[in-house]
Amino acid sequence: MTLPGIFSPDKLNRDDPAPAYRRLQTLVSEAIASGELKPGAALPSERELAVQLGISRVTVRKAIVGLVEDGLIVQRHGSGNYVAGGPERLVQSLSQLYSFTEDMKSRGREAGTRWLSRERAQANADEAGLLGIAEGEMVIRLRRLRLADGEPIAVEWSLTPASVLADPQDVGASLYETFRARGYKPARAVQHFTAINVDAETAKLLQIPVGSAALDIHRITRLEDGRIVESSRSIFRGDAYDFVAELGIGA
Amino acid sequence: MTLPGIFSPDKLNRDDPAPAYRRLQTLVSEAIASGELKPGAALPSERELAVQLGISRVTVRKAIVGLVEDGLIVQRHGSGNYVAGGPERLVQSLSQLYSFTEDMKSRGREAGTRWLSRERAQANADEAGLLGIAEGEMVIRLRRLRLADGEPIAVEWSLTPASVLADPQDVGASLYETFRARGYKPARAVQHFTAINVDAETAKLLQIPVGSAALDIHRITRLEDGRIVESSRSIFRGDAYDFVAELGIGA
DNA sequence: CACCATAATACCAGAGTAATACCAACATAA
DNA sequence: TTATGTTGGTATTACTCTGGTATTATGGTG
DSSP states (O other), X not given: OOOTTTTSGGGXXXXXXXXXXXXXXXXXXXXXXXXXXXXXXXXOOHHHHHXXXXXXXXXXHXXXXXXXXXXXXXXXXXXXXXXXXXXOOEEEESSBOOOHHHHHHHTTOOEEEEXXXXXXXXXXXXXXXXXXXXXXXXXXXXXXXEEETTEEEEEEEEEEETTTOSOGGGOOSOHHHHHHHTTOOEEEEEEEEEEEEOOHHHHHHHTSOTTOEEEEEEEEEEETTSOEEEEEXXXXXXXXXXXXXXXXXXX | OOOGGGGSGGGGOTTSXXXXXXXXXXXXXXXXXHTSSOXXXXXXXXXXXXXXXXXXHHHHHHHHXXXXXXXXXXXXXXXXXXXXXXXXXXXXXXXXXXXXXXXHHHTTOOEEXXXXXXXXXXXXXXXXXXXXXXXXXXXXEEEEEEEETTEEEEEEEEEEETTTOSOGGGOOSOHHHHHHHXXXXXXXXXXXXXXXXXXHHHHHHXXXXXXXXXXXXXXXXXXXTSOEEEEEEEEEETTTOOXXXXXXXXX
16 A cells, blocks of 8 residues: 655655655654554555655665664565554553643544543642642542543543642643643653553443453653642553553663 | 744844854744744754855854753754754663662562573564564573562563574573673663453463453563664563653653 | 954764665565 | 565665864954
8 A cells, every 4th residue: 555645755845954864754654643654554665765755775774764663664574664553552652741632633533531520629648648738738639531532541530739720620631731721831750550450430431341451550740840730540441552661771 | 844944144133243153042042942943853054054144164063062052952973953852752761661670679679580481492473573583593582480579570571583692591680781791782672561461371470360460561672773682571460560650741 | 462253174073875786585476 | 386576684885964173364352
């Protein structure tokens, strides 16, 4: 499956001073992100790409290698290069903090949220400890189901100081966007994750069998100055969601 | 991505009595702040900037050095100058995230290893695909149990090309240390995390009930030049181990 | 005078790119 | 099954472009 429109010389954006191999990487990764290139789809051969784009095959290969390292492309010797992924599985990076909504959008999936509860209350001792505030201070408790194309993917609890978000009804599609709009810019987060067997209530919400394995993620998100803006817990279905961590040597 | 219009002589604000290099610094940092120059974007070459702006290359370089010191620009010798951030994700330390021994020590627990099997064999088609080698080439298959204070925590499979590690008996406490001692320095890895319900065999090894939730981690580790040095799978008990990931905010 | 800013020029080291050749693996046709 | 064509994979040589460094020279300012 070749889509000639994707790989024409004008698509390489000659105005961009970046090296050609990088521009090709960008072209392909954006086509994959937008859904124009589907998982499992074959790319034109390296020789063909070189001709179509008016660049050297070495340059094409360098781009392909980068895409392979990013996990977007799979090379099959003698057969061709293919977009990675078969049975579509949602993957979220652990290197950057993405909001669920942005993540789904970048994949051409429709993100949805079903609110289970939203309340404003006084922080109990546990909550105060989590947020680094005094017991009794006002907090916002949010509980929601996250959907992808209408299918439940995760159930989430978020706890945030009322000083950051006064009214729980104020939250739009993205909690982080709401924070930013109010001048609170999430900068760093620490996540602890492990695996659990879901109880009956969660199983029902996620529409999976009781006892199914799920990823259990606790996250503390901070502003640049270290103040805690959110403490959350998310339970992601193990059968539909992967997390990816990129590791390197040194800084 | 880059708008040629950013770098024309009239953009240098000749009415400003500040030195030219400072005016160029201002021009670039404002373009970055406004979003006109995105993280990861390439700047025109120093020579091109000098011509476009009608100034000396020395002056351009002085501005670039200032921007580098401010952390806004990254220089890549032979490649170009790029806006900082963007594709440069927060990359966590390979040794930090994946040294089981160090991790256990930091938790005040004693790490141990029990070898289940070590063999040298010819790569089947799946293994060849994972390692990017030819089917039939020699590989080393390692299977072990990871212990904390004598209690099984994880079961792991590692697959590595025999060119990297000829004799499976050579592996010391740390597989990566063994690679390094042989001149193969792991530089980057990608890990996929998901949650599974363990089967009977794994449950027996980990001494947990069949169907218990566990973290299932697949990792591909590469050398600096992109060659794959290891493909592994680890199953960590969900009730006894959690992973920590620190996240930064992307652009 | 000392220091800074700027220009022009020269050269070096590293990365990017092109053209070419050949090999290994796979796909397809006969 | 064999033969052929196409694919990715590797290597070599060569060239260009990039940032990096250095030198000499001139002008402006305190």
